[in-house]
Amino acid sequence: MADDQSAMNELHWLIDMVQTIEVGLVVLDKDYNIQLWNGFMENHSGVSPNSIKGKNLFKQFDYLPSKWLKHKMESVFQLKNRAFISWEQRPFIFQFKNYRPITGRADFMYQNVTLLPLSSLTGEVTHLSMIVYDVTDVAINKLQLKAVNESLEVLSQIDGLTQLYNRRHWQLCMQKEFDRNSRYGDETTLVMLDIDNFKLINDTYGHQAGDKVIQNVSHLIKKSLRETDCAGRYGGEEFGVVLANTPAANALFFAERLRKKVEQSETVFDEQIIKVTISIGICDIQPEVLTSEAWLCLADQALYQAKESGRNSCAIHQHNNN
Ligand SMILES: Nc1nc2c(ncn2[C@@H]2O[C@H](COP(=O)(O)OP(=O)(O)OP(=O)(O)O)[C@@H](O)[C@H]2O)c(=O)[nH]1
Numbered sequence: 001m002a003d004d005q006s007a008m009n010e011l012h013w014l015i016d017m018v019q020t021i022e023v024g025l026v027v028l029d030k031d032y033n034i035q036l037w038n039g040f041m042e043n044h045s046g047v048s049p050n051s052i053k054g055k056n057l058f059k060q061f062d063y064l065p066s067k068w069l070k071h072k073m074e075s076v077f078q079l080k081n082r083a084f085i086s087w088e089q090r091p092f093i094f095q096f097k098n099y100r101p102i103t104g105r106a107d108f109m110y111q112n113v114t115l116l117p118l119s120s121l122t123g124e125v126t127h128l129s130m131i132v133y134d135v136t137d138v139a140i141n142k143l144q145l146k147a148v149n150e151s152l153e154v155l156s157q158i159d160g161l162t163q164l165y166n167r168r169h170w171q172l173c174m175q176k177e178f179d180r181n182s183r184y185g186d187e188t189t190l191v192m193l194d195i196d197n198f199k200l201i202n203d204t205y206g207h208q209a210g211d212k213v214i215q216n217v218s219h220l221i222k223k224s225l226r227e228t229d230c231a232g233r234y235g236g237e238e239f240g241v242v243l244a245n246t247p248a249a250n251a252l253f254f255a256e257r258l259r260k261k262v263e264q265s266e267t268v269f270d271e272q273i274i275k276v277t278i279s280i281g282i283c284d285i286q287p288e289v290l291t292s293e294a295w296l297c298l299a300d301q302a303l304y305q306a307k308e309s310g311r312n313s314c315a316i317h318q319h320n321n322n
Contacts, residue, residue, distance in 0.1 A: 018036075018038050019038050019039040020039055021038070021039075021040065022040060022134070023040055023131060023132065023133055023134075024038065024040045024041045024044070024094070024111075024130070024131065024132030024133075024134075025037075025038040025040070025041070025129060025130070025131060025132075026038075026041060026057070026129065026130040026132070027118065027127050027128070027129050027130075028057055028073070028127060028128055028129075028130065029126065029127050030077060030126065030127070031056070032056055032057045032058055032070070032073070033054055033055065033056055033057070034052050034053060034054065034055055034056075034057055034060070035053065035054075035127060036049070036053075036129075037049040037052050037053065040132070041094075041132070044094070044096040044097070044109065045094065045096065047060070058070075061094065061095075063095055064093065064094075065090070065093075069093070072085070072115060073115060073128060076115045076116070076117050076125075076128050077117065077125055077128065080117045080119075080125050081117070082114060082115060082116055082117070083114070083115040084112070084113070084114055084115075085111075085112065085113040085114075085115070086112055087110040087111055087112055087135050087138075087139050088139075091108070091110050091111075091139070092108055092109060092110060092111045093111055093113050093130075093132065094109075094111065094132060095108060096108060096109040096111075096134075097109065098110075098136050106136050106139070106140050109134050109136050110134070110135050110136045110138075110139035110140070111132050111133060111134060111135060112132075112133045112135050113130055113131065113132050113133070114130070114131040114133075115128055115129070115130055115131075116128060116129040116130075116131060157169035159232070159233040161211060161214060161215060161218075161233070162214060162215060162218035162233045163218065163222075164218050164221065164222065164231050164232050164233045164239065165230065165231065165232035165233070166232065166233060167232060167233065167234055167235070169232065170230065170231070170232020170233070170234065170240055171232075171292075173230040173232065173242060174190065174230070174240065174242050174292055174295075174296070175292045177230065177242045177244060178285065178291075178292040178295060179292075180244075181285045186244065186245055187245060187246060187247045187284060187285075188242065188243065188244055188245070188246065188284065188285055189242075189243045189246045189247065189248050189250075189251035189282060189283065189284040189285075190240065190241075190242055190243075190282070190283050190284075190285075190295055190296065190299040191240070191241040191242075191243060191251055191254065191255055191280060191281070191282050191299065192234070192238065192239070192240050192280070192281045192296070192299040192300055192302070192303045193221075193238070193239050193240075193241070193255070193258070193278050193279065193280040193281070193303065194237060194238045194239075194278065194279055194303055194307070195213065195214070195217055195237040195238075195276050195277075195278055196276065196277045196278060196279055196307070196311040196312060197276075197311070198210065198213075198236070198237040198276070201213055201274060201276060205269060205270075205272060205274055208269070209267070209269040209270070209272070209274060210237075212267050212269050212274075213267045213269075213274055213276055214233075214236075214237055216265060216267040217237075217239070217262055217276070217278065218233065218239070220258065220261050220262055220265060221239060221241065221258065223261075224254065224257060224258050224261065225241070226243075228244040228245065229241055229242065229243050229244065230242045230244075240296075240299075241254075247284055248282055248283070248284040248316050248317075251282050251284070251316075252282060252314060252316060255280040255282055255314045256314055258278070258280070259277070259278055259280060259312065259313070259314060262276065262277060262278045263275075263277050263312060277311060277312035278312070279303060279306040279307045279311050279312065279313060279314075279315075280303065280306055280313070280314040280315070281299045281300060281301065281302030281303025281304065281305065281306055281314075281315055281317065282299065282302055282314060282315065282316045282317065283295060283298040283299035283301075283302055283316070283317040284317075286319040288319060288320060289319075298317045299317065301317060302315045302316060302317040303315070
């Protein structure tokens, strides 16, 4: 008798907690009919448990991304696994207003949602539970930080993906070297390089894999530099390196070393090994090169030549006086 009383108490407490907890709890049957709708869901939707019990979730909330969400729910039923939906994937599932004072600027409640299979006494998954977490504070903080970082990054000289100089800053750097060369006649060489058949990498492995390849090549470039060299990401998968105090013949050593390093390296993405090669164009400054733009153009022509000769190779621009 005492045990019964205690069990009843426990059940009562549990029900009380389910109703008052600051987390949304919904139980659905296999036809997506609502079997449980706790106090959190009632408070934020304005719909009471009594009025919604037995109703179809997707008919009741026609804004829900039904195809996508049903697909996720189906997999929970079939695989008997949990599924998670992060606010970064979709800011919210339920359109609830945000009432939090600190993050008052958010128009809606950001949510993380867990889908949980619920088994019957026979072990069969007959229902699933949606657990809805209000993560507005975390999301707003993260978004604000991201916005600040983004504006700082735009202002800075560094390319976000590769951590090399961005195009704008690299071009300034190249211009400075060109001017210095005009004044002091130092030997300076420009090296332009480009990942071969990069479109194919993106098409085969996806853009994220492509980004990782770009990062890997950038890393190898960085490791090959001396302190006085200046490397930047000129375009998507094209890079420029200004080698100060280096004649073209020596730049070829640098270029060949880098070409081989890239050829031998591997980028691992999603357990797949991706191998790439690069083509390289080299151009030093001779009297006929009158501007930094012309210098860049000649190095680019040499790069084109390297591509034409079958890729994975280096080409030096031959000046008319040579
Ligand atoms: N993943 C990724 N791809 C990029 C980025 N920037 C540019 N690309 C892609 O790089 C590819 C460059 O392709 P193309 O210019 O045709 O050259 P390619 O396929 O490398 O061929 P070759 O240069 O002739 O060897 C394009 O598909 C761009 O979309 C980036 O930041 N990340």
